[in-house]
Amino acid sequence: MKPVRIGIAGLGTVGCGTVRVLERNGDEISRRAGRKIEVTRALVKDASRLRDCPLTGIELTTDSRDLIEDPEIDVIVELMGGDDAARDLVLKSIARGKHVVTANKALIAVHGNDIFENARQHGVMVAFEAAVAGGISIIKVIREGLSGNRVNRLAGIINGTSNFILTEMRVGGREFADVLSDAQRLGYAEADPAFDVGGIDAAHKLTILASIAFGIPLQFDKVYTEGISNIRPEDVEHAAQLGYRIKHLGIAARVEGGFELRVHPCLVPEKRLLANVDGVMNAILVEGDAVGPTLHYGAGAGAEPTASAVVADLVDVVRALTTDPENRVPHLAFQSGRLSDVPILPIAKIQSAYYLRLNALNRPGVLADITRILGNLDISIQAIQQKGNGDHEAVLPIIIVTQMTREENMDQALAQLGELQTVVGEIIRLRLENLEWD
């Protein structure tokens, strides 16, 4: 059978990784796919730049039309990143009847509904395993492996940069800003780290995961998103003393009346598997009603882990090239006309346990005031302790761990606690997931 011909848009880290993997494992890949996969053209910004991959047989071009309009190219691999240019390339490729493989989470999370509708109309496949958690195959696991399940919830460490920073803060007792600049020097964080440490990148991924898990359209604008820049070494330390680690999680859950979609830092008991996922590694815990909890762990980024997912998608496309489009795996796991319109809940409606830290004057009745406020709002306390043995009227930290409550109750509690005359300065509030379902 004649080889499948590929045009790659973007020969940066992931693009070069993909070319290297296709070259190095070419024999095994064609033994798996049944056909050879050949990269014949690549779209680049600067054709003269030196690159970390073999370029034999690959024609470089700076004009995207050379890829889109080449009738010999069967599949376009979009690895440019970014928004408008990538979207334009993908839509034009689809219109030309070309299959698309992409690693672009922002593109899928924000424009996916439109892109998949275009793909459906033109009978082509758009594969995006590389958009979430690199080579972990989490899209395939949820979309195909768990197809018999009603997925109830998932929680994941899906941003390697944030996980690296939190790990370093814990292990070294260091400040966020300090570790971040190290991470930038090591290449684990971008010069503009906002996408990663602000939680946007994780929110893009959670959007995609929730959609294929629950059978709902992509709804990036509905994801509650918090980053890790406010995490302080002292909270990492207190959490540790209580037996918890602080992780940055993406959480999606099916609850009464809708779905929760949220990205934020979170205390997790140290004995949980997710709590032990350190450094740049990713892991996603998924619970289906039949299978129970499953966990999927691996590198979430990097040239070759991402290339691993890109090539897996290419092999899937090659394996399916002769199938009629209606019988391929639906992009969002469910048939395109049968997505559910159950709403995403606002953050105020979610349920969570909480860790609170506040500073209060060492004065009789302080704990009574605090526990009364929480009790009146139906918030049960699991643990409360005032640290240190300061003098009367000294300012001492109080640590509180609550049972599950609704976020809007906790909002009210924080407002009331802030008005106490004995409470000094800001109150720290972190969510706490016991993850007893792993």
Next chain:
Amino acid sequence: MKPVRIGIAGLGTVGCGTVRVLERNGDEISRRAGRKIEVTRALVKDASRLRDCPLTGIELTTDSRDLIEDPEIDVIVELMGGDDAARDLVLKSIARGKHVVTANKALIAVHGNDIFENARQHGVMVAFEAAVAGGISIIKVIREGLSGNRVNRLAGIINGTSNFILTEMRVGGREFADVLSDAQRLGYAEADPAFDVGGIDAAHKLTILASIAFGIPLQFDKVYTEGISNIRPEDVEHAAQLGYRIKHLGIAARVEGGFELRVHPCLVPEKRLLANVDGVMNAILVEGDAVGPTLHYGAGAGAEPTASAVVADLVDVVRALTTDPENRVPHLAFQSGRLSDVPILPIAKIQSAYYLRLNALNRPGVLADITRILGNLDISIQAIQQKGNGDHEAVLPIIIVTQMTREENMDQALAQLGELQTVVGEIIRLRLENLEWD
């Protein structure tokens, strides 16, 4: 589109679980698959028995021909277990052009090469995700998700019964036989536990995993197999003091000159993720050259976790029903004519680190004799300690942890150590995997 019709052979635990999941999640499943999946017939031993699943619309029969010869049935789901009858049913179903889904690891590990060749000739699919580690989707992950990788090695906790027993021994400091009889009472172990605690079940699964990971034929008879019945509480305890846990692992590795395939108990550093997989849970660590290490965790057995895999296979079959057979996912991940004939190594040729425990007289020169024997065989010692402070000539235990060495060297060392006049009784030898690649 008209429903896909299924005949289920066997309505025991997994059969009933499958019927329940198809019924309960029928709407979600058909939204995923694009067609309804209907169970129309079931083969049972006793049609009058009460069963733990809804039977509306399912015709029960005790004659397998009623399934095989029904022209309305598209897919046969084989959940009878066992050997000859299952094999007969599967081969006859294939000959009639029916697709097959099976959870039978023994059948695939022992007769898979023959079954897949028959399937190829008749253009049907045989799906077997449920044969390995229940609902974890490890077949799909390796066969499709890692298709861009050269898989280097994998290690897994793939027998829930053994893992449950080892966990209970560690947590409760209890004897193997004691925990086993508890496990039997709780239904975690069969009345005849040999398949599980003897390692046969894990060897069946490892056979399948190695084949799809490396692109080699199924070779069950080449797997080195050891069970857990010799594990003693005192070794669990010593291992713990050294920072290790004892796990029953299936290991497959690509090494110089061939592949290692082995199933045996093993010390694992307690900080590794696999060391923290407790109770009846399964987990498999897989290393690909592009993706690096990945870990996949979940329930490895039970009615609905297994049903989860059966239904996922059914959905795959439904999704692919209109594809021509040459372009489906190959059974063993690689095209059937292109399997590699690189040999499986005998156990003597594997490399491992070791934990040894022996009893020796407290006499000058004992440690010198032992270290000389190991040194002469090129075995480096990582740690050696004589426990206790007994009198001169008292019998005291000595614990040794070695660096990596070849198993045949260790065999020689054990023979020579056994001949020392100061060494009393049996020498305990356990392999030790640092799993530094997780």
